[in-house]
Amino acid sequence: AMQRTSLLALLLTLIASASAFSPLSSLTAPRTPFSRKHALPSLPMPSPWPALRPPAGCTRTFTMATAAPVGNILVLDHLNINHEKGRHDVLKAFYFDVLGCAVDPRKIENLEKGKKTLWANMGINQLHLPEEDEAQVLEGTIVVTYPSLASLKARLASPPAALQGTRFGWEESGDGVVRVTCPWGNQFEIRGGDAFSRDPRGKQPGDASEPLGMPELRIRVPFGSNVEGIQRFYSQVMDSPAEVQGEGGGLSATVHCGEGQRLVFEQAAEGEEVVHSDYHVSMYIKDLPGTFERAEELGLIFVNPRFKRKAHNLEEAVDQCMFRILNIVDPDSASDGPILKLEHEIRSMVNKDGTPYKSCPFDT
DSSP, rough: HHHHHHHHHHHHHHHHHHHHTTTTTTHHHHOOOOGGGGSSSSOOOSSSSOOOOOOOOOOOBBSSSSSOOOOSSSEEEEEEEOOTOOOOOIIIIIIIIIIIOOOOGGHHHHHHHTTTTTEEETTTEEEEEEEEEEEESEEEEEEEEOOOHHHHHHHHHHGGGTTSSSSEEEEEOOTEEEEEEOOSSSSSEEEESSOOOTTBBBBOOSSSSSSSSEEEEEEEEOOOOOOHHHIIIIIIIIIIOOOEEEEEGOEEEEEOOOOOEEEEEEOOOTTOOOOOOOOOOEEEEEEEOOOOOOOOHHHEEEEESSSSOOSSSHHHHHHHEEEEEEEEOOOOGGGGGSSSSEEEEEEBBBTTSSSSSSTTOOOO
16 A cells, blocks of 8 residues: 555656646746746746757767757747749759758659749758749858768769859868858858767658758848847747847847757848848747737737738637747837847647647657
8 A cells, every 4th residue: 555655646746747847838827928027038948848968978969059048949940031933953953962951741742843832851950942033042141060071072062063053152161161152142051070960859751861950040130230139039028048249240149949059140240231031930939828928019920921820819829839020129129129120930839739739840
């Protein structure tokens, strides 16, 4: 009888512990209206996912960074950026034949038809590549890691004929970093070696990609931008750890997207023009209702007519497992207007009924 009592007590303790970290808690817990004095700008939140550290005896880490605090943003899932309509040949040659990204099977029909959107998988991350009359060029840099750069450099040195006459190019710097320009001008910084491995939480569907993932996305902002305001936006509205680094014109803001992945905002040189297009970043978060309410209080909810799923209010956001914002503002001075226009697709990892959201790349 004593043994049964002890086992029952242990079981109840484990259930209570698991419930405390349940991804469903964000949909059921009472929500407090947004207030700057109640915001937690730098406190890490407990994650429903296991800490992203290598197994015992393994020295590899899945990104460039060492373990970072885990906040509300769990992963920067993808960058959505247009390619030139009618040039699937160039798209395929660069992203799949040269970079070694994996074709997402959910878009394989488009690849076979030679038109419409393709998704290029890189471990747990993706690039969404819809087609429009004009390709978009990111104001920034896409950082990608590989287990080794040898095979990639061999492909870069002998590119497919479809890349001739485009803006494609590459160079290797003295620190072993390979810098690649896509056929339309997007900049990639590629690093490789034993220091990197895949994110152990999961991957996108289909075959494994040669790239391990996208540990960092850098976004340029005009010189003199309110970088501290960007940091406050992510720490207070998005509830994720963020810090300001540098000084003066070298000031930058780093946002931690889970453990080891970063979204970095860097100032351009003085006098240099920075023009952002309507590309967007997509991320999974733990607390969709709370984040929606904080964004709504600042008037940031955005509905993009381009996409089928739309969320005008909290009920629709929970039902659609997502909502969008367009403007990054300083919560301390939101009336000053946007610091930067960068569309965010903010997703929940669970459906309204608590089941895993179908597109979320986590295995658990």
